Structures are given as C-alpha cells and as structure tokens.
Amino acid sequence: MKNLSDASCPIARGLTCVGDAWSMLILRDASLGLTRFDEFRKSLGIAPTILTRRLATLTEEGLLEKRRYSERPPRDEYVLTAAGRDFLPVLILLGAWGRRYRGEGRLARYIDAETGAEIEPVAVDAVTGAKIGTRPIRVATPE
Amino acid sequence: MKNLSDASCPIARGLTCVGDAWSMLILRDASLGLTRFDEFRKSLGIAPTILTRRLATLTEEGLLEKRRYSERPPRDEYVLTAAGRDFLPVLILLGAWGRRYRGEGRLARYIDAETGAEIEPVAVDAVTGAKIGTRPIRVATPE
DNA sequence: CATGTTAATATCATTTTGATAGTGACTTCA
DNA sequence: TGAAGTCACTATCAAAATGATATTAACATG
Numbered sequence: 062m063k064n065l066s067d068a069s070c071p072i073a074r075g076l077t078c079v080g081d082a083w084s085m086l087i088l089r090d091a092s093l094g095l096t097r098f099d100e101f102r103k104s105l106g107i108a109p110t111i112l113t114r115r116l117a118t119l120t121e122e123g124l125l126e127k128r129r130y131s132e133r134p135p136r137d138e139y140v141l142t143a144a145g146r147d148f149l150p151v152l153i154l155l156g157a158w159g160r161r162y163r164g165e166g167r168l169a170r171y172i173d174a175e176t177g178a179e180i181e182p183v184a185v186d187a188v189t190g191a192k193i194g195t196r197p198i199r200v201a202t203p204e
Numbered sequence: 205m206k207n208l209s210d211a212s213c214p215i216a217r218g219l220t221c222v223g224d225a226w227s228m229l230i231l232r233d234a235s236l237g238l239t240r241f242d243e244f245r246k247s248l249g250i251a252p253t254i255l256t257r258r259l260a261t262l263t264e265e266g267l268l269e270k271r272r273y274s275e276r277p278p279r280d281e282y283v284l285t286a287a288g289r290d291f292l293p294v295l296i297l298l299g300a301w302g303r304r305y306r307g308e309g310r311l312a313r314y315i316d317a318e319t320g321a322e323i324e325p326v327a328v329d330a331v332t333g334a335k336i337g338t339r340p341i342r343v344a345t346p347e
Numbered sequence: 348c349a350t351g352t353t354a355a356t357a358t359c360a361t362t363t364t365g366a367t368a369g370t371g372a373c374t375t376c377a
Numbered sequence: 378t379g380a381a382g383t384c385a386c387t388a389t390c391a392a393a394a395t396g397a398t399a400t401t402a403a404c405a406t407g
Contacts (some may be wrong), residue, residue, distance in 0.1 A: 066311070069283070071302035072232050075265070081223065081224060082205050086215070086219070093339075105220070146337065154293055155214075155215050160214040163214070163220070166216065169212045169213050169345050173331070173340075178332070180333070180336070183328060185324045185325070187324040188319075188321050193297075193325055194292050194293055198319040198323065200312040201322075203312065
C-alpha cells in the first residue's frame with residue numbers, strides 16, 4: 062500500500078500506523094495488559110518474524126515503548142504509550158461492530174471492571190451529543 | 205493472516221471483514237457518497253485489480269451491495285448496506301485518533317452538515333456514559 | 348466510424364507474509 | 378556440573394498478496 066502519511070485525511074493518517082490486523086490485535090492485547098514478546102506470540106499465534114516487525118513498527122510510530130525489565134539476561138517488554146492507550150476506543154468500537162454483525166456463537170464480552178456491567182460502546186459527537194452516523198457529515202478540506 | 209472469523213473476540217471478528225487499509229478507505233469514501241468503480245479508483249489511486257478484489261470481498265461480507273444502474277451497457281455501482289453504514293463510527297474514531305497523533309500540517313475536518321460545527325468524536329459507554337478508556341475494562345470469555 | 352466511458356481482467360514483477368528452525372544469553376533443576 | 382528450560386529474537390525460504398501497466402467488452406457520443 063502506498064504512503065498515506067501525507068494525505069490530508071486523518072483516517073488515512075491513522076491507517077499508516079495501524080492499518081493492518083496484526084497491529085490492531087497487538088494493541089488489543091497490550092490494552093489488556095500483555096507486554097512480552099512471548100505473551101503476544103502465544104496469544105496471537107503469530108509468526109515471530111512478523112511479531113518482531115510489528116512490534117518494531119508500533120514502537121517507531123510511538124504507540125508502544127520498549128522497556129528493559131531485566132539486565133541479565135537483557136530482556137525488553139513493550140508497554141503502551143499515551144497514543145497507544147488512546148487507540149483502545151477505536152478497537153472497542155470495532156469490537157462492537159463485530160459483535161453486532163459477526164456475533165454468531167459465543168463471544169467474549171467487555172465488562173466495566175468496577176460495575177461488572179457489560180460495556181455498550183457508542184461513538185458520539187461531544188459537541189451535539191448525537192450518535193455518529195445519525196446526522197449527515199461533510200468534509201472540509203483545507204485550502 | 206490466519207482465519208480469525210471463528211475467534212471468540214469481537215474485535216478479531218471485525219478484522220476478518222475489514223482488516224486492511226484499502227477496505228477501510230473504500231468504506232470511508234462510500235460513506236462520503238462515492239459508489240462507482242472509477243470514483244473509488246481515482247479517489248484512492250488504487251490498482252484496479254486490488255479494487256476489484258476489495259469491492260468483491262466487502263460485497264460478500266455484506267458491507268456493500270452491488271446495484272445495477274444501467275442495463276445497457278451493464279453497469280454496477282456499490283452502495284453501503286446497514287452494516288457498511290454502521291462502520292462509519294469506527295472510521296470517524298480512527299480519524300479522531302489520527303488527527304490527534306498524526307495531525308501535522310493541514311488536515312481535512314469532519315463537519316456536522318446541519319450545524320456546520322466540527323465534529324468531536326468520542327467513544328462512550330452507553331450504560332455509564334463514561335468515556336471509553338477512562339475506566340478499567342475486563343474481558344469475560346464465554347464458558 | 349473514431350473516440351470516449353466504465354467496470355473490469357490479464358500479466359507479471361515486486362513485496363509481504365508466514366512456517367519452521369535455530370541462536371545467544373542466561374536461569375533453574377537434578 | 379551438566380542438562381534442560383526460558384525468552385527475545387534472527388535466518389531461511391516457500392507461498393501468497395500487492396501493485397503497475399496494458400488490455401478488453403460493451404456500449405454511447407460526436
């Protein structure tokens with residue numbers, strides 16, 4: 062896929078850093094607390110070559126941060142940065158879509174850890190409070 | 205990437221249908237009103253082979269619908285289904301992330317077509333009203 | 348009838364993916 | 378002390394996906 066990073070569309074910009082399934086699944090797992098290479102590998106069943114590359118890209122892009130947790134032997138883990146943590150809403154909303162339209166069979170549920178209630182994610186416009194998709198949207202292109 | 209469609213995770217399920225950048229960009233353009241092969245091709249600069257495949261997949265997956273708009277010559281266009289329209293919030297939220305963390309230079313803005321105000325998308329839990337990401341989340345796995 | 352439009356295919360080189368095995372620097376167990 | 382295990386990778390190589398470019402089929406238009 063060509064370079065989208067200079068596109069004026071913020072969606073395209075977002076996709077340049079996290080535009081593939083593995084990266085999103087890594088971010089999902091990281092949001093659930095996984096940090097180590099082998100944790101990701103086992104959780105995802107991903108080939109180590111791909112995992113190495115994806116972790117490196119996510120680190121370069123500033124969504125993950127390498128942190129040394131052992132000097133001997135040298136061992137690094139990957140923790141979310143602020144940008145990485147802020148990606149969670151996108152994933153949760155994608156999950157809500159998946160549940161709605163691909164929800165056959167038993168599915169994992171996302172629960173508010175304090176109240177124990179299932180989360181019902183919706184995207185709203187913070188200005189009007191309206192659910193996104195219920196009002197027509199226009200694009201204002203710069204210049 | 206292996207088959208995620210039987211995973212119990214709704215995010216993974218979602219990614220099986222729309223887990224790549226081109227598909228998301230096609231959905232973005234479709235949400236803005238594009239319907240025809242050549243409109244997508246010109247807007248995205250995508251190779252026609254790839255576009256054909258992506259449109260076919262999105263159609264199979266039920267996010268787009270082929271509609272004949274001319275019998276002679278036979279011509280089809282692609283319109284969003286309900287599932288396809290409901291994907292917009294995911295894209296808008298991804299765009300909000302992109303604006304926040306990759307927003308250098310002039311960027312397109314998404315505007316409420318009626319009020320003219322810029323949209324500020326946030327994901328909230330419809331139950332508690334809390335912004336997603338501000339409270340800890342747990343996963344409940346089935347069985 | 349020459350040209351243009353439009354939704355594609357065909358071809359083929361390049362790139363990416365993914366499976367599998369191996370490595371280096373340790374620690375732990377017997 | 379030696380064998381086995383852990384962990385974060387890298388090497389290798391086959392298979393699949395991507396992408397650039399040219400071409401086609403079925404018309405409409407001038």
